[in-house]
Each structure stands twice: as structure tokens, then as C-alpha cells.
Amino acid sequence: MSTRKPLIAGNWKLNKSVPEAMELAGSLKQDLADCDRVDLLVCPPYVALHPVAELLRGTAIALGGQDLFWEDFGAFTGAISGPMLKAAGCSHVIVGHSERREIFGDSDEVVNRKLKAALAAGLTPILCVGETLEKREQKVTKEFLRKQLGADIKGLERELISRILVAYEPIWAIGTGMTATPRQAGETQRFIRDLFREHYDGGIAENLRILYGGSVKPDNARTLISEEDVDGFLIGGASLQADSFVRIARSSSL
Numbered sequence: 001m002s003t004r005k006p007l008i009a010g011n012w013k014l015n016k017s018v019p020e021a022m023e024l025a026g027s028l029k030q031d032l033a034d035c036d037r038v039d040l041l042v043c044p045p046y047v048a049l050h051p052v053a054e055l056l057r058g059t060a061i062a063l064g065g066q067d068l069f070w071e072d073f074g075a076f077t078g079a080i081s082g083p084m085l086k087a088a089g090c091s092h093v094i095v096g097h098s099e100r101r102e103i104f105g106d107s108d109e110v111v112n113r114k115l116k117a118a119l120a121a122g123l124t125p126i127l128c129v130g131e132t133l134e135k136r137e138q139k140v141t142k143e144f145l146r147k148q149l150g151a152d153i154k155g156l157e158r159e160l161i162s163r164i165l166v167a168y169e170p171i172w173a174i175g176t177g178m179t180a181t182p183r184q185a186g187e188t189q190r191f192i193r194d195l196f197r198e199h200y201d202g203g204i205a206e207n208l209r210i211l212y213g214g215s216v217k218p219d220n221a222r223t224l225i226s227e228e229d230v231d232g233f234l235i236g237g238a239s240l241q242a243d244s245f246v247r248i249a250r251s252s253s254l
């Protein structure tokens with residue numbers, strides 16, 4: 001456990017209609033009112049952002065988008081921009097989630113543009129990186145992450161990089177129930193921090209919050225957060241019920 005304040009973030013993905021999102025956000029507002037030892041964030045689908053922002057106004061629960069487009073406005077059917085997310089009440093945005101990369105074809109170059117657009121809009125991006133099972137088994141995780149991260153943060157100066165968060169999400173652990181062991185998460189996240197030390201400096205590396213994501217549940221959160229380099233979680237499935245998200249947030253409040 002480090003001195004960096006943990007961030008517990010829920011990625012609701014393609015789940016929760018507006019009424020369902022309001023119900024879940026309402027429960028979190030009530031159940032987490034006294035939870036001040038961790039930072040809290042929820043990322044509902046686009047259509048629920050504004051009503052959820054209104055509901056959470058004045059609480060410590062922040063709001064984030066799940067993705068953004070790199071242009072601010074124009075003829076880009078179906079896209080949502082950083083300034084739009086900001087105006088809807090978001091402070092954060094997820095960038096480069098493996099589902100965006102794998103299903104929607106976001107390349108590292110696209111991720112890099114989105115990261116810059118998020119920062120330009122005054123949002124805090126959560127940059128997701130992580131290897132496939134194949135890469136893990138071939139024992140090339142570090143080489144892969146070095147290349148992926150290097151391409152994703154290319155051209156980002158120190159002042160900008162100090163405003164991002166990273167989520168290490170091994171693809172083989174997402175939605176599979178196969179959580180990384182605390183040791184695997186801890187070691188890989190230390191490696192990611194060292195990459196930031198190489199690219200920038202010790203100050204940037206030490207202040208960077210690196211979340212873990214991939215089958216985080218109430219019963220594994222505590223051992224994972226006990227790792228020095230695990231500074232919180234990006235939670236998919238277990239963030240869809242108030243009870244499990246609240247239990248993870250509480251067990252991360254060491």
C-alpha cells in the first residue's frame with residue numbers, strides 16, 4: 001500500500017439504461033456517503049451521463065466517460081467528444097480499453113490521439129494497457145507493454161502526463177474470473193511505473209496512480225490493493241451491483 005490515494009472506478013460498459021443507472025448511482029450515493037479514504041468514480045453509458053451527473057452533484061463520486069473521439073465537433077456520426085463529456089459533468093474518461101482496441105479497432109495511434117484530446121478538454125484520462133494470454137504465456141508481457149505504452153503516450157510532455165492515470169488490465173483477466181495474482185499485478189505495475197521513470201522522471205513515476213483491472217471482486221480486492229504499486233481498481237462486472245462495488249471500495253480503504 002502506497003501513499004497514493006486509491007481510486008475505485010466502475011466501468012459499466014454497455015449496461016444500465018437511464019432508469020437503471022439512476023437506481024445504481026442512487027444506491028452508491030447513499031451507501032458510500034462516508035467513504036472518504038478512497039476516490040470514487042463511475043463510468044455509465046453516454047446517455048446516462050448527464051442525469052447521473054445531476055444525481056451525484058455535491059457527492060464525492062466522480063463521473064467518467066467510457067471513451068471519446070479525438071475531434072471536438074463536426075460530421076462524425078455516432079461520436080462523442082471530450083468537451084461534450086466535460087459539459088455533461090465528466091471529470092474522467094477511459095481511453096484504450098481492450099474492448100475498444102479489440103472490437104472497435106482502436107490502434108495505439110488512435111489511443112494516442114484520444115489521450116491528447118481528453119487532456120485538451122481538461123479531462124483526466126485513464127489509459128488502459130494490458131497483454132493477451134498468448135503474450136503472457138510467451139513471457140513477453142514486459143516487451144509488449146513497453147511498446148504499447150510507448151506508442152500510446154508518444155509526444156506527451158511532462159505537464160500533460162502528470163494528469164493521466166493508468167489501468168493495467170491483462171486481457172486474459174477481463175470478465176473471465178481469472179484475476180491476476182497480487183504478485184503478478186504488483187510486479188507488472190511496478191514495471192509500468194519504471195517505464196514512466198524511464199520516459200519522464202522519478203517524480204512523475206511515483207505520483208502516477210496505476211489501477212488494476214480484470215475480475216476484481218469483493219473477495220480479492222484487499223490482497224490486490226495491499227500491493228505497493230496497485231493504486232486502485234477499474235471494475236467491470238462487480239461494479240454493476242451496488243453491494244459488490246461498495247464492498248470493494250470499503251475493503252480498499254485500508
Ligand code: PGA
Binds near residue numbers: 169176215238
Ligand atoms: P471485469 O472488467 O471487472 O468485468 O473483469 C474490467 C474492465 O474491463 O475494466
